[in-house]
Amino acid sequence: MAFNYPNGQSFDNRSFKQPRVSQGGSQSNRGMSLEADINAANNYYLATGQAVIHKKPTPIQIVNVSYPARSAAKITEAYFRQASTTDYNGIYKGYYIDFDAKETTHKRSFPLNNIHDHQVEHLKSIVTQHGLAFMIIRFSVLKETYVVWADLIFQYWDNKETGRKSIPYEVVVKSGELIAQGINPTTPYLTAVDKLLERREQKGDNLV
Amino acid sequence: MAFNYPNGQSFDNRSFKQPRVSQGGSQSNRGMSLEADINAANNYYLATGQAVIHKKPTPIQIVNVSYPARSAAKITEAYFRQASTTDYNGIYKGYYIDFDAKETTHKRSFPLNNIHDHQVEHLKSIVTQHGLAFMIIRFSVLKETYVVWADLIFQYWDNKETGRKSIPYEVVVKSGELIAQGINPTTPYLTAVDKLLERREQKGDNLV
Numbered sequence: 001m002a003f004n005y006p007n008g009q010s011f012d013n014r015s016f017k018q019p020r021v022s023q024g025g026s027q028s029n030r031g032m033s034l035e036a037d038i039n040a041a042n043n044y045y046l047a048t049g050q051a052v053i054h055k056k057p058t059p060i061q062i063v064n065v066s067y068p069a070r071s072a073a074k075i076t077e078a079y080f081r082q083a084s085t086t087d088y089n090g091i092y093k094g095y096y097i098d099f100d101a102k103e104t105t106h107k108r109s110f111p112l113n114n115i116h117d118h119q120v121e122h123l124k125s126i127v128t129q130h131g132l133a134f135m136i137i138r139f140s141v142l143k144e145t146y147v148v149w150a151d152l153i154f155q156y157w158d159n160k161e162t163g164r165k166s167i168p169y170e171v172v173v174k175s176g177e178l179i180a181q182g183i184n185p186t187t188p189y190l191t192a193v194d195k196l197l198e199r200r201e202q203k204g205d206n207l208v
Numbered sequence: 209m210a211f212n213y214p215n216g217q218s219f220d221n222r223s224f225k226q227p228r229v230s231q232g233g234s235q236s237n238r239g240m241s242l243e244a245d246i247n248a249a250n251n252y253y254l255a256t257g258q259a260v261i262h263k264k265p266t267p268i269q270i271v272n273v274s275y276p277a278r279s280a281a282k283i284t285e286a287y288f289r290q291a292s293t294t295d296y297n298g299i300y301k302g303y304y305i306d307f308d309a310k311e312t313t314h315k316r317s318f319p320l321n322n323i324h325d326h327q328v329e330h331l332k333s334i335v336t337q338h339g340l341a342f343m344i345i346r347f348s349v350l351k352e353t354y355v356v357w358a359d360l361i362f363q364y365w366d367n368k369e370t371g372r373k374s375i376p377y378e379v380v381v382k383s384g385e386l387i388a389q390g391i392n393p394t395t396p397y398l399t400a401v402d403k404l405l406e407r408r409e410q411k412g413d414n415l416v
Contacts, residue, residue: 052333054293059265060283075268078283085262089297091306094338096299125260130302 034103034138034145034187038088041185045092051190053090053097059083085122092190096131098123099150103138109166110137112157120157123150134196136179136189137172146176147192149200242311242346242353242395246296249393253300259398261298261305267291293330300398304339306331307358311346317374318345320365328365331358342404344387344397345380354384355400357408 035055045051064077086100100123102114115135126133133150152175156167177192177199243263253259272285294308308331310322323343334341341358360383364375385400385407 046333049333049336052330052337052339057265057267057291060268060270060286062268072287075286075288076284078268078286079280080283083265091304091334091337091339094304096302096304096339098299122260125254125257126299128257129260129299131260131299131304 034101037187038101041187041189044185051090051092053088055087084118086119098126098131099134099136101136103140105141107139107141109168110172111166112160145179145187146172147179147189147196148172148176149196242309245395246309249395249397252393259298259300261296263295292326294327306334306339307342307344309344311348313349315347315349317376318380319374320368353387353395354380355387355397355404356380356384357404
């Protein structure tokens with residue numbers, strides 16, 4: 001059964017995110033198609049036994065539930081809640097992995113206001129626990145998607161009060177790994193993670 | 209804001225689980241208080257930097273959302289969905305860990321109908337990926353809570369068509385580790401996981 005928004009856009013509850021009040025237009029999250037790509041990649045990785053990675057359900061605060069006779073419990077009042085973690089986690093090659101995926105229409109930089117405090121705090125706790133923490137960043141106009149270590153995000157995030165409020169495109173390109181466009185899956189992001197791991201091993205650092 | 213069920217029982221949406229049609233009374237899930245204990249333990253482990261483990265939100269299928277002017281989006285029709293994973297995962301000592309928590313009122317055994325197919329399948333995929341997969345089992349009448357490796361569950365699960373439909377209490381006691389009752393947290397289950405890991409190292413197997 002398909003549901004549409006009043007504007008005719010289709011409503012896909014599998015990848016539904018809380019609509020946000022625009023904070024100036026182009027900076028707001030537009031993760032719909034990137035999310036679909038990552039979910040497809042995760043299904044592929046699961047089916048082929050390469051990794052077990054799932055998107056967490058959107059947290060919902062349930063206020064009222066009705067229990068109609070002979071049919072499923074129906075939630076009649078509920079609200080979106082703020083998540084306390086990132087959207088994705090799982091296991092790959094024995095590593096705990098944890099990440100979020102962000103899309104921007106900017107071409108010259110990735111604005112930090114795509115990211116929320118709780119996501120950074122969560123990723124920092126994952127790094128402390130020796131998990132693999134990263135971010136998938138899509139420059140949608142450029143049609144380029146990168147994986148960057150969360151450490152790169154922290155560098156800019158921790159200096160954003162006094163420094164710049166975005167990560168330059170060139171830094172993402174240099175520090176991150178481009179996800180090569182694939183057929184199935186279209187966005188084989190673990191291949192890019194593999195390359196980042198190789199670089200980390202070779203150079204002994206987390207960022208470049 | 210507190211909400212109660214018609215029977216006066218308080219409704220805690222943080223630990224809400226889809227009510228199930230009873231399948232014969234005492235076998236059905238009664239995870240409420242165990243869930244609260246585990247969530248409290250997870251908060252403690254997070255605050256003390258020992259582990260990052262979260263309960264996944266209950267998956268909800270959203271059908272209708274209204275957007276009242278000047279207030280939060282309100283979900284007016286939604287249904288509970290079947291999860292495809294277990295309830296808990298995270299990272300501890302660099303390990304990916306993944307588990308479910310089950311409570312039974314039985315005293316002599318843990319009935320396998322507390323478990324669902326998708327949970328077993330998910331835990332098997334985690335073992336394949338070299339994660340730590342386990343189950344927390346509470347015998348609520350006995351007031352005893354154990355951690356057992358998922359491998360023990362598989363042994364019985366894979367033979368339940370021809371063999372017995374429950375795991376004997378004595379087997380849980382012998383193969384698992386009792387979670388010692390604590391003060392803060394009340395249910396320090398990672399201590400029991402540590403003991404299981406020690407036994408695995410010493411004896412070189414996963415079960416006993």
